[in-house]
Amino acid sequence: MVLRQDGTQADDRPLISAHALTKRFGDFTAVDGIDVEVRRGEAFGFLGPNGAGKSSTMRMIGCVSPPTGGTLRILGLDPATDGPRIRGRLGVVPQKDTLDEELTVRENILVYGRYFGLSRAVVRERADELLEFAQLTERASSIVEPLSGGMKRRLTIARALVNNPEVLLLDEPTTGLDPQARHVLWDRLFRLKRSGVTLVLTTHYMDEAEQLCDRLVVMDGGKIVAEGSPRQLIAEYSTREVLELRFGEDDHGAYEPKVADLASRVEVLPDRLLLYVSDGDAASKTVHDRGLAPLSMLVRRSTLEDVFLHLTGRTLID
Amino acid sequence: MTSSADAHGNGDAHGNGDVHGNGDVHDDAVVRDQPPEGRMWDRAFSFWLTNYRRVWRGTVISSILTPLFFLTAMGVGLGVLVDEASPAGVQGVEYIMFLAPGILVAQAMQTAVFESTYPVMGAIKWQRQYHAMLAAPLGIADVVIGHLVFVAMRVTISSATFLAIAVAFGAIESWWALLALPVAVLTGLAFAACVFAFAARQENDGGFNMLFRFIVMPMFLFSGTFFPVEQLPLALEMVAMVTPLWHAVELSRGLALETMTVLPALGHVAYLLLWVAAGFALTLVNFRKRLVI
Numbered sequence: 277m278v279l280r281q282d283g284t285q286a287d288d289r290p291l292i293s294a295h296a297l298t299k300r301f302g303d304f305t306a307v308d309g310i311d312v313e314v315r316r317g318e319a320f321g322f323l324g325p326n327g328a329g330k331s332s333t334m335r336m337i338g339c340v341s342p343p344t345g346g347t348l349r350i351l352g353l354d355p356a357t358d359g360p361r362i363r364g365r366l367g368v369v370p371q372k373d374t375l376d377e378e379l380t381v382r383e384n385i386l387v388y389g390r391y392f393g394l395s396r397a398v399v400r401e402r403a404d405e406l407l408e409f410a411q412l413t414e415r416a417s418s419i420v421e422p423l424s425g426g427m428k429r430r431l432t433i434a435r436a437l438v439n440n441p442e443v444l445l446l447d448e449p450t451t452g453l454d455p456q457a458r459h460v461l462w463d464r465l466f467r468l469k470r471s472g473v474t475l476v477l478t479t480h481y482m483d484e485a486e487q488l489c490d491r492l493v494v495m496d497g498g499k500i501v502a503e504g505s506p507r508q509l510i511a512e513y514s515t516r517e518v519l520e521l522r523f524g525e526d527d528h529g530a531y532e533p534k535v536a537d538l539a540s541r542v543e544v545l546p547d548r549l550l551l552y553v554s555d556g557d558a559a560s561k562t563v564h565d566r567g568l569a570p571l572s573m574l575v576r577r578s579t580l581e582d583v584f585l586h587l588t589g590r591t592l593i594d
Numbered sequence: 595m596t597s598s599a600d601a602h603g604n605g606d607a608h609g610n611g612d613v614h615g616n617g618d619v620h621d622d623a624v625v626r627d628q629p630p631e632g633r634m635w636d637r638a639f640s641f642w643l644t645n646y647r648r649v650w651r652g653t654v655i656s657s658i659l660t661p662l663f664f665l666t667a668m669g670v671g672l673g674v675l676v677d678e679a680s681p682a683g684v685q686g687v688e689y690i691m692f693l694a695p696g697i698l699v700a701q702a703m704q705t706a707v708f709e710s711t712y713p714v715m716g717a718i719k720w721q722r723q724y725h726a727m728l729a730a731p732l733g734i735a736d737v738v739i740g741h742l743v744f745v746a747m748r749v750t751i752s753s754a755t756f757l758a759i760a761v762a763f764g765a766i767e768s769w770w771a772l773l774a775l776p777v778a779v780l781t782g783l784a785f786a787a788c789v790f791a792f793a794a795r796q797e798n799d800g801g802f803n804m805l806f807r808f809i810v811m812p813m814f815l816f817s818g819t820f821f822p823v824e825q826l827p828l829a830l831e832m833v834a835m836v837t838p839l840w841h842a843v844e845l846s847r848g849l850a851l852e853t854m855t856v857l858p859a860l861g862h863v864a865y866l867l868l869w870v871a872a873g874f875a876l877t878l879v880n881f882r883k884r885l886v887i
Contacts, residue, residue, distance in 0.1 A: 340729055341886065341887060359631075360629075360630070360631060360731035360733060361627060361628050361731070363628075363729065364627070364731040366729075368729040370725065370729065374722040374725045374729070375721075375726075376721055376723055377721060378721075379644065379645065379648070383644060387640065387641045388726065390641070391637050391641075391732055392628075392730055392731060393731070
């Protein structure tokens with residue numbers, strides 16, 4: 277381990293470490309004593325339904341929201357005493373854009389670079405690179421306001437990179453974007469990750485988590501309910517495959533006892549039964565052999581969505 | 595020289611990415627250490643300046659037209675009637691000479707209040723520029739000071755324009771009136787600091803209408819700008835003398851008419867500074883409550 281002169285430590289220490297991290301707003305506990313460690317170079321995700329405490333956690337990591345309890349170290353520093361120093365080394369993509377919509381695309385980057393104390397010459401050079409990276413070079417002198425949601429999001433990311441951050445924090449980076457815009461954004465994030473930037477993101481999209489995250493935690497009600505790589509989480513909290521059975525009736529619950537022994541878990545939905553099984557084909561053959569005649573049978577791989585819904589429930593959270 | 599640049603300059607963590615460490619912009623060009631909160635206000639000011647570049651033409655035109663309108667309507671139009679009715683003048687001078695230094699600071703108040711209402715709320719709620727600043731190394735003090743300095747700059751420009759036009763009108767003659775410019779800026783700051791604190795607590799702009807109608811407008815009319823407050827019933831006169839605008843008007847007029855003496859002048863300045871200090875302290879508290887949650 278190399279102790280740097282400025283007090284931070286070299287690479288084998290976690291970049292972000294939180295222990296019993298808590299955030300309360302009055303009587304409401306948004307984050308309830310979570311432990312998290314993020315290592316250099318990884319893409320780390322906070323997955324959870326709305327209100328799970330993801331954004332509150334991100335704001336604490338971003339050093340804009342002081343923790344109510346627990347300890348938090350970012351880049352080896354304490355946000356309570358070294359906030360500006362830490363923020364100088366972070367890039368932040370907030371959930372709500374904070375772009376200045378009346379300024380041009382380029383001006384937004386220039387102004388933001390100045391917040392980090394970069395000289396005008398450095399920021400100008402940096403802005404050109406970043407516009408290229410965000411595929412916004414042709415829109416450099418457009419006013420931001422009429423741009424599409426995807427462009428604004430890319431600009432927010434470009435802007436967050438102006439100080440060459442070691443960690444990029446992304447709070448729901450693709451919420452509200454169309455599929456094309458999301459894929460372009462993912463592609464940019466992949467490139468960043470490959471270039472060594474540590475990504476920390478929140479999302480409630482399973483495909484996004486599976487695409488981007490090396491490791492993730494599932495949050496629910498302010499607590500961490502599961503942790504691991506997407507593959508580990510599926511192995512631990514779901515089965516290899518899922519067999520979906522649809523019968524042409526309103527009450528699928530009646531069929532549950534007839535198939536319960538085939539699966540490690542059966543879930544009854546209004547329009548279908550989900551059988552969590554290791555071998556979907558074998559299970560579907562048995563269903564057939566028992567003389568049950570569903571309208572349709574579908575065998576699919578278990579996904580993170582199955583894990584997510586299993587852990588956080590299907591009830592709507594508003 | 596700090597060590598942070600070389601601590602980061604090893605570059606091993608960044609590899610050969612598209613925008614990271616590709617050699618076009620060296621890592622050591624990126625400032626890593628940040629000064630303490632309150633010393634980075636120039637960065638916030640830099641934003642407001644960039645923002646102002648879009649609209650400066652409009653504000654310059656309005657700061658030329660406003661004094662023209664006022665001095666013509668009140669000074670030349672109404673002033674002729676006033677001067678005919680009281681040949682001894684108002685406090686011994688022509689009405690336009692009485693009026694101009696008052697309007698100067700009253701105008702500074704209006705500019706400052708306007709710049710401290712919608713722009714502050716917008717930076718909190720709509721465009722959220724304060725949030726962007728706070729996600730960067732800037733702290734609350736930087737955000738507040740940077741914006742206040744910008745408001746002071748706006749007041750300086752519009753008051754200097756006013757002063758020049760008033761001189762051209764012959765409404766101001768004394769060189770002492772040059773000191774009315776810093777008085778106007780101080781007045782602007784006193785109001786801006788307080789209105790910042792107020793604006794930071796608003797959820798919508800309804801409060802601003804109340805502020806303009808029930809505080810700014812009455813102060814504009816009754817704090818000695820258009821007539822000496824001694825004309826008012828005693829109770830109202832007392833109220834007028836508590837307002838920061840009355841002190842600003844007295845000071846500005848006293849300088850322009852060369853009637854001011856040192857001790858009262860210091861008293862007026864101290865009173866205005868008190869409002870700046872109290873407003874600033876309250877603004878820091880309210881901004882922190884609103885933005886650091």
